[in-house]
Amino acid sequence: MSDKDSQIILRELSKSYATGSPRWLSIGSVSGATRKTIDAVRGVTLSIERGTAVGLIGPNGAGKSTIIKILAGIMRPSSGEVIVNGRVPFKDRIKHVASVGVVFGQKTQLWWDLPVQQSFDLLRDVYRLQPQQYRRTRDDLVERLALEAFLSRPVRQLSLGQRMRAEFAAALLHEPSLVILDEPTIGLDALAKIAVREFIHRLVRERGTTVLLTTHDMHDIEQIVDRVLLIGKGKILADGALDRLRSEVFAESELQVEFLGDSPLLDLPDGISLIEQNGNRVTVAFDPAKQNPAEVISKVVAGKPVSDIRLGPRSIEEFVSHFYRMHGALEA
Numbered sequence: 337m338s339d340k341d342s343q344i345i346l347r348e349l350s351k352s353y354a355t356g357s358p359r360w361l362s363i364g365s366v367s368g369a370t371r372k373t374i375d376a377v378r379g380v381t382l383s384i385e386r387g388t389a390v391g392l393i394g395p396n397g398a399g400k401s402t403i404i405k406i407l408a409g410i411m412r413p414s415s416g417e418v419i420v421n422g423r424v425p426f427k428d429r430i431k432h433v434a435s436v437g438v439v440f441g442q443k444t445q446l447w448w449d450l451p452v453q454q455s456f457d458l459l460r461d462v463y464r465l466q467p468q469q470y471r472r473t474r475d476d477l478v479e480r481l482a483l484e485a486f487l488s489r490p491v492r493q494l495s496l497g498q499r500m501r502a503e504f505a506a507a508l509l510h511e512p513s514l515v516i517l518d519e520p521t522i523g524l525d526a527l528a529k530i531a532v533r534e535f536i537h538r539l540v541r542e543r544g545t546t547v548l549l550t551t552h553d554m555h556d557i558e559q560i561v562d563r564v565l566l567i568g569k570g571k572i573l574a575d576g577a578l579d580r581l582r583s584e585v586f587a588e589s590e591l592q593v594e595f596l597g598d599s600p601l602l603d604l605p606d607g608i609s610l611i612e613q614n615g616n617r618v619t620v621a622f623d624p625a626k627q628n629p630a631e632v633i634s635k636v637v638a639g640k641p642v643s644d645i646r647l648g649p650r651s652i653e654e655f656v657s658h659f660y661r662m663h664g665a666l667e668a
């Protein structure tokens with residue numbers, strides 16, 4: 337891929353925060369001694385193609401939100417280059433925000449005391465949208481996000497799930513070609529999460545919108561994203577399709593057997609490792625290229641009555657925590 341096809345280009349992007357301030361008034365402290373620099377993003381280089389869904393994952397403090405804020409044009413990098421839609425976001429903010437939609441799961445961009453509908457009308461004026469085009473987009477979003485029932489209610493009276501749906505609509509009224517989402521499913525209940533995921537998924541598949549999201553929820557990643565960036569301590573530690581990354585880290589499959597009574601004492605041969613044995617449940621891992629799964633099952637079951645057998649890849653949560661332990665990137 338050449339950079340010409342890319343919607344987002346980062347080259348050696350870095351961001352440091354200066355924290356603390358000299359305690360001028362405290363006796364005995366050396367001026368400046370409490371100043372500290374935090375290198376939140378350290379030399380990130382990447383490009384993202386139009387129409388893809390990319391997930392940023394990483395432990396707290398890894399630098400995800402900092403990257404998002406730089407891409408959104410809210411923050412200037414300390415060094416390096418950032419180009420989105422051919423522009424430098426923090427330099428050309430007005431044109432930039434007209435082509436990007438941003439949703440922060442922990443913040444609202446709606447007007448708390450205004451009915452949802454009026455927030456939308458205000459955004460129409462902010463973005464100077466053509467009335468007809470605006471009505472068409474708004475009606476479409478109202479339908480797709482099922483907002484009709486609470487359009488006339490003030491934002492502060494909405495449930496979190498309703499508010500997030502309204503936030504999505506607000507971020508999309510001007511039909512941006514790139515949508516940036518920082519933890520869009522945080523705090524949502526299971527049903528609301530599914531609704532938000534389905535909506536994002538369709539945005540990418542049906543409209544070709546580019547989506548960049550951060551999340552701690554691995555189901556978001558599994559269901560929405562084509563490509564994951566694993567971030568640790570301000571750097572990209574791995575980049576690619578989730579299944580490929582997972583199979584590189586974990587060639588192993590996982591077998592879980594639930595016994596009708598207590599699980600038997602196991603005498604496992606080399607090549608089958610015990611992950612967990614707990615009451616009537618046993619979990620083992622093995623490499624299916626080296627061990628025949630049918631034989632592994634018969635060894636673990638050992639002729640005892642079972643209620644359930646599950647065989648599959650190791651879970652993505654395990655993959656991610658294993659990966660970060662491997663890279664010593666857990667505490668930033």
Ligand SMILES: Nc1ncnc2c1ncn2[C@@H]1O[C@H](COP(=O)(O)OP(=O)(O)O)[C@@H](O)[C@H]1O
Nearest residue numbers: 353355374376395396397398399400401402403
């Ligand atoms: N405004 C700020 N001032 C000082 N330090 C900050 C600021 N924002 C973030 N940081 C620090 O930068 C690092 C990366 O933070 P952040 O980008 O929010 O990570 P993430 O979103 O992955 O949790 C953390 O160590 C965090 O404490």
Ligand SMILES: [Mg+2]
Nearest residue numbers: 400401402550
């Ligand atoms: Mg964050």
